[in-house]
Amino acid sequence: MDRPRWLKLVFLISLLMLCHGRTNLAFKFKHQDYSHIYNQTLAKILAEYASAVYMTDLTELFTWTCSRCNDLTKGFEMIELIVDVQYCLQAFVGVAHDLNAIIIAFRGTQENSIQNWIEDLLWKQLDLNYPNISDAMVHRGFYFAYHNTTVRPVVVNAVKRTRKLYGKFPVMVTGHSMGGAMASFCALDLAVNFGIHNVQLMTFGQPRVGNAAFASYFTEHVPKTIRVTNGNDIVPHLPPYYSLFPQKTYHHFPREVWTHNIGIGTLVYMIEQICDGSGEDPSCSRSVSGDSITDHKKYLGIDMQADTWGSCRIVMDYSALQYQMDLAGNIVLSKDPVSPSIIQSITQEDNTRSNVQN
Structure with missing residues (x-):
């Protein structure tokens, strides 16, 4: 056997041993009754939803005929699609009948959206006013992106209507980048403020959103949580973590699954490492070192960015869809007409947002 083939054989044997060890590690987590076990197939399904919410053609997205609306998400039933034009936010709520679950997906940071980057860079922490919690601080920009825009009232109403129609389906919340941060606040909101206990969160490349006290509180109320990170993706390293000040610094909640490549030459394999609690x-x-933007743009082989550079631009056939628009131009597309109370609550959110900013 020549030397190159011998080296490849040694490498493959080592890789098999590593994978075997990792399998045992995953089994150990399960045996010790950890809060959540990573499911690779489910991760890919939710990654496809997190990718689809980036699409700019609202007609294709709402009717689930877009280029990313197939493969593992085929047959998805859209209930509500929300577009906050002012802050370049987008989210949808629908039903995945193959999973018997409600899916909520939030769009991530838009590459050329000044509004989103301002939100991302507002690293100032804010006291979290939730029941039975003390000393919890959260990222001000991410918190307001969910709580003080058109997004929250429409999402919550859509979840309530869908559960009334289909029964108490579990809720799966997902998002990439800033969308992952918003998804985190949504999952906690549904669990704590609306008593929905079967909430599951899986995000991709999300930043840190709060301090250690918040991370502990979050884990208690949303135990079925997975944060997928990829290689040297820069975003999960932000805002920075300072190990010398563990109680004051931003702190991720568990459980992380770190995907990264190992190998040499043409023999490269992706490892999905289940991290500690x-x-x-x-x-x-x-x-x-978290220094890669490229690693942020693709997760599990799926594109996680807008389909066009004009990422805050939307395309829509207004004659073909039922929609409502508030005074700020924000759009809600609904399977059923949106009730006036929801449109009114959106307007109230706009007024509250203006008061907070002023």
Whole structure:
């Protein structure tokens, strides 16, 4: 056997041993009754939803005929699509009949959206006013992007209507980048403020959103949580974590699954490493320098960015869809006409937002 083939054989044997060890590690987590077990197939399904919400053609997205609206998400039933034009936010609520679950997806940071980048860079922390919690601080920009825009009242109403129609389906919330941060606040909101206990969160490349007290509170109320990180993706490293000030610094909640490549030459394989329950496992994404934007744009082989550079631009056939528009031009597309009370609550949110900013 020549030397190159011998080296490849040694590498493959080592890789199999590594994978075997990782399989045992995953089994160990399950045996010890950890709060959530990572499901690779479900991760890919939710990644496809997190990718689809980036689409700019609202007609194709709402009717689920877009180029990303197939494969593992085929047959999805859209209930509500929300577009906050003022802040370049987008989210949808619908039913995945193959999963018997309600899906909520939030769009992430838009590459050329000044509004989104301002929200991302507002790293100032805010006291979290939730029941039975103390010392919890959260990212001001991400918090307001969910709580003080058109998004929250429409999403909550859509979930209530869908559960009334289909029964108490579990709720799966997902998003990429800033969309992952908004998805986190949505999952916690549904669990704590609306008593929906079967809420599951899976995000991709999300930033840190709060301090250690918040991470602990979040884990208690949304235990079925997975944060997928990829390679050297820069965003999960932001805002920065300072190990010398663990109670004051931003702190991820668990459980992280770090995907990264190992190998040499043409023999490269993706590893999905299940991390510990701390939220800040030093052997996972924190073990590398978070300096890659490229690693942020694709997760599990799926594009996580807008389909056009004019990412805050929307395309819509206004004659073909039922929609409502508030005074600020924000759009709600609904399977059923949106009730006036919801449109009114959107207007009230706009007024509240203006008062907060002023």
